[in-house]
Amino acid sequence: MTMELRRCMTLDDSSAENKLVLEQEELRAPTAAEMGFDKEPFRLGTLSIVVLGATGDLAKKETFPALLDLLAHEYLPSHVAIVGVGRTKQDTNSFREWLQSWLVKSFAGQMKRCKEAMPSFMKKVSYFSANYDSKEDFARLAVALETEETQMFLDGIGKEVPTEANRVFYFAIPPFAFLAAASSIKSTCLSTTGFNRLIIEKPFGHDLTSAKKLATDLGALYKEENLLRMDHFLGYEICQNILSVRFGNAFLEPLMNRNHVAAVRVTLKEDFGTEGRGGYFTHYGIIRDVIQNHLLQMVTLVAMEKPCNVGGDIRDAKVAVLKAMLDADPEEVILGQFTAANGKPGYLEDDSIAEKDREKAKYCATFAQLVLRINNDRWWGVPFIIRAGKGLEESKCEVRIQFKESHTDPRLFKEECPRNELVMKVSPHEAIYFKFNMKQPGLSQGVTTTELDLSYNHRYEEIYRPLAYTRLILSGVRGEQESFVRDDELIRAWEIFSPLLDKIENGKKEVLKYPFGSRGPAAQMPFTSGMDPKPSAAPHMGGSAPRPSGRRKALLIGVNYFGTRAELRGCINDVHNLYRLLTETYGWPSHAVRTLTDDGRGNGGMPTRQNITQHMQWLSDGAQAGDVLFFSFSGHGAQQEDPHGYEEDGMNETILPVDFERAGMMTDDEISDLMVKSLPEGVRLTGIMDCCHSGSGLDLPFTWDPRRGMWREAVNPFHCMGDVLMFSGCEDDDTSSDAASMYSAPGGAMTTAFCDVLRRNPSPIYPQLLQMLHQHLSRGGFSQRPVLSSTQQFSLDRPFSFDDIHPNMNPQLGRIFRQKFPPRPRAMSGPLADMLGPLGMLAGGLVVGALAGEVLEGGFGLLGALF
Ligand SMILES: NC(=O)C1=CN([C@@H]2O[C@H](COP(=O)(O)OP(=O)(O)OC[C@H]3O[C@@H](n4cnc5c(N)ncnc54)[C@H](OP(=O)(O)O)[C@@H]3O)[C@@H](O)[C@H]2O)C=CC1
Numbered sequence: 055m056t057m058e059l060r061r062c063m064t065l066d067d068s069s070a071e072n073k074l075v076l077e078q079e080e081l082r083a084p085t086a087a088e089m090g091f092d093k094e095p096f097r098l099g100t101l102s103i104v105v106l107g108a109t110g111d112l113a114k115k116e117t118f119p120a121l122l123d124l125l126a127h128e129y130l131p132s133h134v135a136i137v138g139v140g141r142t143k144q145d146t147n148s149f150r151e152w153l154q155s156w157l158v159k160s161f162a163g164q165m166k167r168c169k170e171a172m173p174s175f176m177k178k179v180s181y182f183s184a185n186y187d188s189k190e191d192f193a194r195l196a197v198a199l200e201t202e203e204t205q206m207f208l209d210g211i212g213k214e215v216p217t218e219a220n221r222v223f224y225f226a227i228p229p230f231a232f233l234a235a236a237s238s239i240k241s242t243c244l245s246t247t248g249f250n251r252l253i254i255e256k257p258f259g260h261d262l263t264s265a266k267k268l269a270t271d272l273g274a275l276y277k278e279e280n281l282l283r284m285d286h287f288l289g290y291e292i293c294q295n296i297l298s299v300r301f302g303n304a305f306l307e308p309l310m311n312r313n314h315v316a317a318v319r320v321t322l323k324e325d326f327g328t329e330g331r332g333g334y335f336t337h338y339g340i341i342r343d344v345i346q347n348h349l350l351q352m353v354t355l356v357a358m359e360k361p362c363n364v365g366g367d368i369r370d371a372k373v374a375v376l377k378a379m380l381d382a383d384p385e386e387v388i389l390g391q392f393t394a395a396n397g398k399p400g401y402l403e404d405d406s407i408a409e410k411d412r413e414k415a416k417y418c419a420t421f422a423q424l425v426l427r428i429n430n431d432r433w434w435g436v437p438f439i440i441r442a443g444k445g446l447e448e449s450k451c452e453v454r455i456q457f458k459e460s461h462t463d464p465r466l467f468k469e470e471c472p473r474n475e476l477v478m479k480v481s482p483h484e485a486i487y488f489k490f491n492m493k494q495p496g497l498s499q500g501v502t503t504t505e506l507d508l509s510y511n512h513r514y515e516e517i518y519r520p521l522a523y524t525r526l527i528l529s530g531v532r533g534e535q536e537s538f539v540r541d542d543e544l545i546r547a548w549e550i551f552s553p554l555l556d557k558i559e560n561g562k563k564e565v566l567k568y569p570f571g572s573r574g575p576a577a578q579m580p581f582t583s584g585m586d587p588k589p590s591a592a593p594h595m596g597g598s599a600p601r602p603s604g605r606r607k608a609l610l611i612g613v614n615y616f617g618t619r620a621e622l623r624g625c626i627n628d629v630h631n632l633y634r635l636l637t638e639t640y641g642w643p644s645h646a647v648r649t650l651t652d653d654g655r656g657n658g659g660m661p662t663r664q665n666i667t668q669h670m671q672w673l674s675d676g677a678q679a680g681d682v683l684f685f686s687f688s689g690h691g692a693q694q695e696d697p698h699g700y701e702e703d704g705m706n707e708t709i710l711p712v713d714f715e716r717a718g719m720m721t722d723d724e725i726s727d728l729m730v731k732s733l734p735e736g737v738r739l740t741g742i743m744d745c746c747h748s749g750s751g752l753d754l755p756f757t758w759d760p761r762r763g764m765w766r767e768a769v770n771p772f773h774c775m776g777d778v779l780m781f782s783g784c785e786d787d788d789t790s791s792d793a794a795s796m797y798s799a800p801g802g803a804m805t806t807a808f809c810d811v812l813r814r815n816p817s818p819i820y821p822q823l824l825q826m827l828h829q830h831l832s833r834g835g836f837s838q839r840p841v842l843s844s845t846q847q848f849s850l851d852r853p854f855s856f857d858d859i860h861p862n863m864n865p866q867l868g869r870i871f872r873q874k875f876p877p878r879p880r881a882m883s884g885p886l887a888d889m890l891g892p893l894g895m896l897a898g899g900l901v902v903g904a905l906a907g908e909v910l911e912g913g914f915g916l917l918g919a920l921f
């Protein structure tokens with residue numbers, strides 16, 4: 055029997071696959087004794103399984119079929135009673151009649167064994183009518199259970215006499231009835247001689263607050279060990295197999311990390327709509343329905359560390375993944391809702407949506423795509439792209455682990471080798487396959503991708519593989535906690551999703567329409583392809599990144615050049631702004647931050663040439679692996695001739711200390727000598743240069759090219775060990791601007807953008823950060839483009855963090871000299887040029903001045919014009 059056949063399969067369904075299943079005579083299933091169940095408590099005592107909500111959809115489609123399957127395979131003890139409970143008034147006979155006709159029609163015909171077991175199963179089923187909040191009704195239920203149990207006990211005399219009465223209460227009722235039912239059971243229905251377990255179906259709350267309340271309320275009644283929260287995806291064969299595949303194959307586990315995995319995609323597509331569940335769905339939406347629970351469970355199984363044993367350790371390992379998971383970014387979420395198409399109604403046409411909920415329904419997502427990120431050593435920077443939707447072009451559920459491209463040397467391969475992928479397909483046809491590259495068979499030397507394929511239907515056609523509910527109910531009666539969701543796991547899952555749901559629901563994030571039967575909203579396509587990381591061209595030379603040591607230092611320099619003709623207004627404010635960003639947003643200690651400002655108020659003194667030099671030395675002195683440094687300069691920048699001809703425009707970039715007229719400018723070569731070249735591997739320095747001609751202000755070897763999506767190496771790069779990253783206000787041949795935020799003091803355009811963007815989202819992925827910086831600048835009317843340069847070519851598909859240290863990847867250290875460039879000075883005029891006089895060959899100035907007060911739409915505007 056295949057898993058995808060489990061729901062509502064009718065005997066007259068004539069698809070080829072159904073025929074195949076119907077013809078199936080017997081599947082090989084181990085006996086309870088072979089499985090070692092026979093000495094377990096649930097087999098030794100009597101077992102009463104009480105199904106609350108017995109008349110409902112879940113009980114009919116999943117719970118009772120699973121119980122029949124378990125009984126047919128003799129996994130349940132012979133002393134078992136199955137009691138359906140519902141508010142509906144009916145007797146056992148009419149319930150049995152209804153249930154049997156449903157089971158025969160939809161389920162039992164699929165397997166000879168179930169068909170044969172039907173009469174004995176039905177004898178064990180009874181029905182009891184009760185209101186879930188009535189203690190009296192449950193007191194009567196207790197009497198009924200005791201009567202059944204006594205009878206089973208008497209039946210056992212002379213044979214295998216049961217010694218204990220064990221009870222399992224299965225909650226197939228709406229969530230608002232959970233607590234009343236749990237309380238009624240507690241008051242009268244618990245067995246005093248055996249175990250009592252409650253199996254509860256999702257949803258476990260609607261958000262963090264309600265989930266916590268439910269956990270507290272249930273926790274007041276029952277111990278955690280008695281509560282089994284069912285997530286049926288944990289019962290799927292493939293999900294159960296993830297552990298063995300990952301940790302049972304020595305070749306695979308070393309690849310399961312950020313060094314080798316480019317992205318992980320977890321997808322649940324359904325080709326049907328809400329079909330009568332629109333009422334429920336309007337209040338939940340697709341993220342609560344399947345992402346926050348089922349798909350998140352799959353993510354944790356794929357991402358968790360190796361547990362020591364199969365007990366509680368698995369749940370500890372899953373919780374650890376959830377703890378390391380960052381809040382999902384609403385900017386990376388795409389929501390959709392299906393509309394009528396291909397002869398199918400749209401979501402809003404679902405009759406089960408109440409009239410009062412019609413407005414709410416317009417914002418209900420039936421499709422969502424989002425990105426989860428796990429901030430630990432193993433998965434840092436690997437996007438977990440989650441996609442789920444109803445009314446799509448197909449039904450499938452899978453995990454796809456996409457590995458990074460191998461470096462394809464054109465001397466060896468004519469074309470690039472596609473990525474390897476490990477695919478774990480949960481449905482429709484269970485399979486695990488590995489996409490790998492090989493030579494095209496035959497005379498060709500070309501490369502082709504093929505699959506190492508384990509399709510269960512071919513390989514294990516005859517082996518009994520229980521359905522998710524069958525497996526989990528058996529786990530429940532056996533007390534296998536690890537197959538269920540623990541309370542802390544659940545609460546952490548809500549902690550991750552509640553803020554996101556608040557943001558997208560309160561912000562009324564746009565829900566894009568897509569036609570029923572399509573692949574979902576069109577917007578998802580470019581979005582996900584943008585996630586695909588590019589291969590890194592250089593081999594990895596260093597070891598793994600060190601953990602941050604906790605030691606931090608920052609040097610913030612702001613020069614306004616008070617009283618000069620080249621006076622600026624925003625540079626000291628930049629220092630204050632960055633100081634607040636570091637200490638308030640990122641929690642840097644204030645004593646770690648030195649400030650040099652020419653109002654004399656900085657804790658490091660005036661930004662003179664000598665003092666800047668000393669502080670740059672202070673910054674890099676004694677730095678050790680794991681240390682995290684920050685440097686910023688806001689002021690005038692200029693250029694002067696590069697005596698070596700290393701620079702591509704033949705010009706060194708310079709910064710201007712407050713005393714530049716007397717003491718001279720500082721070149722990028724000097725700055726690099728002081729702060730960059732000496733850094734050992736594993737030290738991270740992030741720099742911001744908010745001045746003209748700052749693109750290569752730290753003379754770093756790699757610059758990110760956003761148009762081509764790759765790092766560009768300088769012609770004559772200087773490679774070093776440290777991890778230095780710089781955001782500069784503009785390119786070498788460009789000028790930076792002074793800006794004013796709408797509500798605050800003037801500041802450099804780049805610094806203002808950097809602080810504003812990171813305050814809003816302290817860990818965006820790099821492409822997002824660069825895009826947001828650019829948007830921030832262009833909204834303010836600035837044409838300057840932020841430039842990202844680095845000592846290491848790291849993959850940009852990771853969240854920005856000051857603490858994210860990249861190991862050295864440069865195979866060759868020091869200067870690579872390829873070509874000498876003649877100086878190409880740019881003409882300049884204005885007060886700064888006058889002041890520089892013979893100092894700078896030619897220099898650029900920062901935008902200052904005249905248009906003070908002008909505020910543009912995007913929140914800040916130009917304060918001045920270039921001079
Ligand atoms: N259906 C499914 O496929 C899935 C369902 N679930 C969850 O399982 C639980 C049951 O789902 P499902 O079977 O679809 O639900 P139903 O709406 O079919 O309700 C189940 C039973 O609960 C009783 N019930 C209904 N309304 C109320 C009420 N207002 N107060 C008290 N009892 C009521 C009814 O029995 P009676 O009137 O006889 O008392 C009904 O037969 C829910 O928590 C659901 O979210 C989880 C996964 C999948």
Ligand SMILES: O=C1O[C@H](COP(=O)(O)O)[C@@H](O)[C@H](O)[C@H]1O
Binds near residue numbers: 286324343344451
């Ligand atoms: O819990 C639920 O899961 C199903 C998807 O699970 P499957 O086992 O049927 O693939 C989903 O359709 C339903 O909306 C959701 O409530």
